[in-house]
Amino acid sequence: MTSKNNIFKNVKRLRREFPLQERIEAADTATCEAYATVLLAWLQNGSAPQQDIIPAVELEKLLAIDAVVLTDAGLGCYPFSASKTGISVKYDAHTVYAMCAIDALAIPFxxxxxxxxxxxxxxxxxxxxxxTDETGQVKEEIPAGAQVEYRQISVQHSACCNDLCPxxxxxxxxxxxxxHLKNDLMSLEEAAVVGRAFFHFQSCLDVCLA
Ligand SMILES: [Zn+2]
Known part of the structure; x- marks a missing residue:
C-alpha cells in the first residue's frame, strides 16, 4: 500500500532540505561531468573512488555544494557512503553503504x-x-511492516550526511x-518511490552530458 500524498510530501521535504538536484543543475558543465565521473565510478566498481579521480578545482566546487563527501576512505556521493554506515546494500558482486534509508532504497534502481x-x-x-528487484520495487521485507522514519532536524549546519541522513x-x-515515533513515517514502498524520485536526475546525467 502506498499513499500518493505521503510520497509527494516527503519528496518535497527531502528536496527542500537537501536540494541536490537543483545544485547540480545550476553547476557548470565541467562540474557536472566531474560529478558524473564520481557517480559512475561508484556504480561500476561498488567502491569509493579516490579524490584524484576528478580535477581538484571541481572537487572543491562539489564539496562546497555538498554533492560529494571527502573521507579517508575516498569520495562519498549520495546515495553512496564511503564510510561504513548501519545500512549495507548488496547488488551484483558489490556491497556498499548507503547514506540513509531512502538512499539505500534508491540504489537498486x-x-x-x-x-x-x-x-x-x-x-x-x-x-x-x-x-528489491532491479527497478527498486520492494519484493520482501523482514520483518513485514518495517518502515522508514524521517526525523525532524532543527537546523542544518553541515553536510547532509551529518545532519539529515542519520x-x-x-x-x-x-x-x-x-x-512514540512522532516523526514522518513511510512504508518501504513509499520510501522507495521517494528515493527514485529524488535520485532520478542521476540516471539522466550521462545522457545529458553526452
Ligand atoms: Zn524496533
Whole structure:
C-alpha cells in the first residue's frame, strides 16, 4: 500500500532540505561531468573512488555544494557512503553503504540490479532485511511492516550526511506500533518511490552530458 500524498510530501521535504538536484543543475558543465565521473565510478566498481579521480578545482566546487563527501576512505556521493554506515546494500558482486534509508532504497534502481539491504531498527536494533528487484520495487521485507522514519532536524549546519541522513532510518513494526515515533513515517514502498524520485536526475546525467 502506498499513499500518493505521503510520497509527494516527503519528496518535497527531502528536496527542500537537501536540494541536490537543483545544485547540480545550476553547476557548470565541467562540474557536472566531474560529478558524473564520481557517480559512475561508484556504480561500476561498488567502491569509493579516490579524490584524484576528478580535477581538484571541481572537487572543491562539489564539496562546497555538498554533492560529494571527502573521507579517508575516498569520495562519498549520495546515495553512496564511503564510510561504513548501519545500512549495507548488496547488488551484483558489490556491497556498499548507503547514506540513509531512502538512499539505500534508491540504489537498486540506480544500479539497475536486484539488491538486498541489511540494517537494524534504529530504535531497538532488531535486524531488518529488505530485498528489491532491479527497478527498486520492494519484493520482501523482514520483518513485514518495517518502515522508514524521517526525523525532524532543527537546523542544518553541515553536510547532509551529518545532519539529515542519520535521521532517515529503518524502524521495525513493533517500534512503529508503539507509536512514540512522532516523526514522518513511510512504508518501504513509499520510501522507495521517494528515493527514485529524488535520485532520478542521476540516471539522466550521462545522457545529458553526452
Ligand atoms: Zn524496533
Amino acid at each position: 540506480l544500479a539497475a540490479s536486484p539488491a538486498t539491504i541489511h540494517t537494524h531498527c534504529s530504535n531497538c536494533e532488531e535486524p531488518i532485511v529488505v530485498r 535521521g532517515i532510518t529503518f524502524v521495525c513494526p513493533t517500534c512503529v506500533a508503539n507509536a
